[in-house]
Amino acid sequence: MQKKVLIADIIDNLRRVFQAVNEQSKKAEFATGLTGPQLWAIKVIAESGPIRVSDLAERMYLHPATVVGILDRLESHGIVQRVRSKDDRRVVRVGLTDSGHELVAKAPQVAQGLLVDGLEILSAKELESIASGLDHLVKILGAQKLPPQLMLSPEVNMSRMKSRRIHKTQE
Amino acid sequence: MQKKVLIADIIDNLRRVFQAVNEQSKKAEFATGLTGPQLWAIKVIAESGPIRVSDLAERMYLHPATVVGILDRLESHGIVQRVRSKDDRRVVRVGLTDSGHELVAKAPQVAQGLLVDGLEILSAKELESIASGLDHLVKILGAQKLPPQLMLSPEVNMSRMKSRRIHKTQE
DNA sequence: CCTTTTTCATTTGTTTACCAATTATTTGTG
DNA sequence: CACAAATAATTGGTAAACAAATGAAAAAGG
Numbered sequence: 001m002q003k004k005v006l007i008a009d010i011i012d013n014l015r016r017v018f019q020a021v022n023e024q025s026k027k028a029e030f031a032t033g034l035t036g037p038q039l040w041a042i043k044v045i046a047e048s049g050p051i052r053v054s055d056l057a058e059r060m061y062l063h064p065a066t067v068v069g070i071l072d073r074l075e076s077h078g079i080v081q082r083v084r085s086k087d088d089r090r091v092v093r094v095g096l097t098d099s100g101h102e103l104v105a106k107a108p109q110v111a112q113g114l115l116v117d118g119l120e121i122l123s124a125k126e127l128e129s130i131a132s133g134l135d136h137l138v139k140i141l142g143a144q145k146l147p148p149q150l151m152l153s154p155e156v157n158m159s160r161m162k163s164r165r166i167h168k169t170q171e
Numbered sequence: 172m173q174k175k176v177l178i179a180d181i182i183d184n185l186r187r188v189f190q191a192v193n194e195q196s197k198k199a200e201f202a203t204g205l206t207g208p209q210l211w212a213i214k215v216i217a218e219s220g221p222i223r224v225s226d227l228a229e230r231m232y233l234h235p236a237t238v239v240g241i242l243d244r245l246e247s248h249g250i251v252q253r254v255r256s257k258d259d260r261r262v263v264r265v266g267l268t269d270s271g272h273e274l275v276a277k278a279p280q281v282a283q284g285l286l287v288d289g290l291e292i293l294s295a296k297e298l299e300s301i302a303s304g305l306d307h308l309v310k311i312l313g314a315q316k317l318p319p320q321l322m323l324s325p326e327v328n329m330s331r332m333k334s335r336r337i338h339k340t341q342e
Numbered sequence: 343c344c345t346t347t348t349t350c351a352t353t354t355g356t357t358t359a360c361c362a363a364t365t366a367t368t369t370g371t372g
Numbered sequence: 373c374a375c376a377a378a379t380a381a382t383t384g385g386t387a388a389a390c391a392a393a394t395g396a397a398a399a400a401g402g
Contacts, residue, residue: 133304
């Protein structure tokens with residue numbers, strides 16, 4: 001059963017990749033005082049100026065409700081700022097404050113890049129080997145048709161996968 | 172810059188793998204009425220009889236505090252049972268109840284296996300290709316020395332990117 | 343034997359994450 | 373114009389996940 005061993009190796013290595021990403025985001029967290037998702041959020045906000053909450057959520061592959069919580073904390077720290085739109089008063093646009101901009105300047109690519117930086121060292125040949133392996137993995141998972149979701153650079157968020165049925169749907 | 176494209180592919184594919192795992196755990200959840208982590212826990216408990224809480228946590232690569240919460244919910248559903256040890260009254264052993272055993276019987280490999288099942292179809296050669304690609308990835312991430320962390324079959328948990336304190340494996 | 347340290351589970355507090363429901367506003371249709 | 377439908381953000385509730393602190397019990401040391 002050589003295959004069994006290989007499969008176990010693959011799963012272990014997947015876990016390690018996740019953990020490595022986590023580790024690095026923890027370092028970033030220590031350096032900046034912000035959590036992974038918070039860093040990720042301000043990175044997106046820094047890139048795409050004042051952004052609507054729902055657009056931010058889409059960018060981060062997260063539920064709007066989740067983003068609201070993250071924004072609450074960032075806002076209470078004076079890092080981001082919410083502005084209600086004049087044109088459409090349902091819309092809230094989120095932007096960085098001055099100290100938010102400072103923070104982004106200080107923490108350069110802490111947010112992103114971590115995994116990317118590591119990969120850039122490799123040769124095209126090595127990268128191809130990795131890419132092809134993952135390609136296989138994706139194929140057998142039948143996941144090709146799915147649009148990529150979270151697991152962005154800063155952290156992996158993942159976790160929640162809850163489906164949670166039942167709820168009040170009952171009484 | 173062929174490399175840039177390869178790197179983007181790799182990251183996209185990683186996201187897809189994560190999402191595929193999530194999708195499947197959602198299905199399992201819908202089928203069994205239990206969440207991913209809960210399924211994972213009872214699977215481990217079913218395998219290794221009455222198990223100590225701390226051992227279960229180590230098996231799941233989770234913090235004991237997290238496992239306590241999961242066990243609380245499983246216990247309140249009458250699926251698992253906590254028994255305080257007579258020998259060492261600090262220890263709590265967790266086992267399945269009768270309905271817990273039924274549930275495990277009904278949901279065969281729903282919990283685990285999903286990813287594994289997919290992999291088993293492949294030839295040893297293909298598996299080797301995947302394994303070597305991931306191996307590279309892990310190496311550049313400098314993660315080999317770290318013990319693998321979650322991202323097991325049922326779900327990916329990931330998220331909290333907290334540090335994971337290494338357990339006692341050290342001192 | 344008694345004090346100190348260690349170990350085990352749990353509790354407490356924070357953050358993330360989702361779904362479902364709510365509120366406010368806009369758009370569309372009669 | 374009035375009323376319904378759709379959209380945007382938020383609130384509420386549950387489940388994870390972790391770190392840190394607590395309480396209880398066992399092990400070590402003097």
